[in-house]
Amino acid sequence: MKLANERVAARSVPIVKELDSLLSRLDHLAMVPGFAPQRRLAFARALQVYAELGPQSPLAPLPEEVALADLLLYADFYPEDGQLTLIEQLRDVITEHIPEEERVWLDSLKHSYIDLVEVRPSQPGSRRRQLRSIGNGRVYEIPGDSLDRSIETGQMLLTRLVREPGDPESPLAVLAGPLLLLSAEDARTLYEETGAERREMEVVGGSFELGDWPEFAKRFGHILLRNFARMRFAALVEAVGEIRYRTPEGLPHFYVMALYEHHEYTFIAGGMAELEGWREESPLRINVTAGSKKLRRFLFPAKGDAAEGAEQARITVTATELYVECDSRERLDVIKHSLAAAFGFSLHFRGEVMQPPARQVTTEELSTQQPLTVVVSHEEDRALLNAFLETVYLEWADRESPVLGGETPRHAVRTSAGQAQVAGLIDDMERCDFGLLRSGVAAFDYNKLRAHVGLC
Numbered sequence: 001m002k003l004a005n006e007r008v009a010a011r012s013v014p015i016v017k018e019l020d021s022l023l024s025r026l027d028h029l030a031m032v033p034g035f036a037p038q039r040r041l042a043f044a045r046a047l048q049v050y051a052e053l054g055p056q057s058p059l060a061p062l063p064e065e066v067a068l069a070d071l072l073l074y075a076d077f078y079p080e081d082g083q084l085t086l087i088e089q090l091r092d093v094i095t096e097h098i099p100e101e102e103r104v105w106l107d108s109l110k111h112s113y114i115d116l117v118e119v120r121p122s123q124p125g126s127r128r129r130q131l132r133s134i135g136n137g138r139v140y141e142i143p144g145d146s147l148d149r150s151i152e153t154g155q156m157l158l159t160r161l162v163r164e165p166g167d168p169e170s171p172l173a174v175l176a177g178p179l180l181l182l183s184a185e186d187a188r189t190l191y192e193e194t195g196a197e198r199r200e201m202e203v204v205g206g207s208f209e210l211g212d213w214p215e216f217a218k219r220f221g222h223i224l225l226r227n228f229a230r231m232r233f234a235a236l237v238e239a240v241g242e243i244r245y246r247t248p249e250g251l252p253h254f255y256v257m258a259l260y261e262h263h264e265y266t267f268i269a270g271g272m273a274e275l276e277g278w279r280e281e282s283p284l285r286i287n288v289t290a291g292s293k294k295l296r297r298f299l300f301p302a303k304g305d306a307a308e309g310a311e312q313a314r315i316t317v318t319a320t321e322l323y324v325e326c327d328s329r330e331r332l333d334v335i336k337h338s339l340a341a342a343f344g345f346s347l348h349f350r351g352e353v354m355q356p357p358a359r360q361v362t363t364e365e366l367s368t369q370q371p372l373t374v375v376v377s378h379e380e381d382r383a384l385l386n387a388f389l390e391t392v393y394l395e396w397a398d399r400e401s402p403v404l405g406g407e408t409p410r411h412a413v414r415t416s417a418g419q420a421q422v423a424g425l426i427d428d429m430e431r432c433d434f435g436l437l438r439s440g441v442a443a444f445d446y447n448k449l450r451a452h453v454g455l456c
Contacts, residue, residue: 156187254325
């Protein structure tokens with residue numbers, strides 16, 4: 001879906017003066033207090049996706065989406081409380097004079113509908129541009145100056161066209177203002193998703209009267225708007241998933257992490273050295289406060305590139321822990337399955353984190369052609385690590401530890417021997433702190449853990 005990589009183009013074009021005046025009159029009727037509940041109902045249908053999420057919605061409707069919803073209200077909506085449609089109400093107005101040049105547009109507007117159209121090639125010497133509906137192949141001919149030169153042949157538009165007064169079979173039409181521009185691929189997706197929904201409605205209702213595109217678009221044009229909004233949200237999710245997180249040095253930032261506990265260092269480290277796809281980092285590029293003889297790191301190189309700094313994942317094995325770091329939850333799942341197959345119950349899972357650092361990212365940034373790159377500072381990284389380690393280690397105090405023979409650290413410290421063993425464990429964890437392994441600065445205050453288990 002290209003909406004994730006292309007800026008959603010939306011604009012409004014000038015409206016024929018008489019039609020514009022007519023729309024203003026309809027808008028005035030729509031704002032009458034007695035019509036307010038019906039107006040809310042119409043907007044809830046047309047802008048359903050945004051309305052359901054309310055203030056929590058990461059996207060607001062485009063002004064052109066709102067304008068198309070207005071047009072649905074003016075020309076397509078049948079009130080559910082017995083009131084006349086807005087067009088019928090306007091026809092019955094006797095308190096003010098409506099010029100005939102405006103009134104002649106009423107019938108054309110009444111029979112118009114939201115449509116998905118393709119911009120056709122301009123004809124030499126013609127003062128008109130052709131648009132073709134992908135719903136039923138209908139061809140519209142609009143004034144040539146309605147669309148600026150930036151809208152190219154083949155561009156798809158979600159818009160509303162109003163037939164010029166006169167011959168009802170004439171292809172001559174005008175744009176009613178708002179345009180939503182889509183790629184051919186996105187337009188096809190929108191049309192197919194709407195078509196599938198239409199067929200489902202026909203099957204459930206036991207009637208195939210919706211098979212005619214103009215009738216369907218007239219009665220259910222809000223479904224086109226709703227599906228367009230869904231595509232915007234799907235594109236946003238896709239774009240967020242494609243964000244590339246980098247360290248200040250330009251390397252991939254491994255915000256996805258998992259921690260295991262073990263008591264078989266030789267077996268685990270030796271097994272990692274034999275695990276397919278992984279290579280050992282030598283010499284170690286790690287800063288630790290006091291060093292540790294039991295410390296090995298393994299890298300998973302980026303596909304097709306085993307150069308230094310191009311890894312997709314890291315695994316660090318310490319005397320009693322195993323850290324996994326990678327760049328996506330999907331990759332973490334693959335690594336976890338691989339570790340389970342290789343080491344079985346020798347590894348004891350302690351926790352994981354898969355949320356990147358919180359960052360305000362605008363939809364405009366996500367709409368650029370290339371995936372967005374976000375640089376995660378060392379301070380943000382340490383905050384992420386601290387939150388992860390605090391959760392895991394404070395829970396560790398009350399979980400059975402393989403290093404302690406199945407006892408919990410809190411229970412083990414009740415004896416002098418247990419105190420010494422737990423203190424030694426925490427000292428070793430501190431020497432190989434996850435933050436030290438990543439950036440050379442400790443990420444967790446181990447005195448908090450010592451106090452938590454009862455050592456001080």
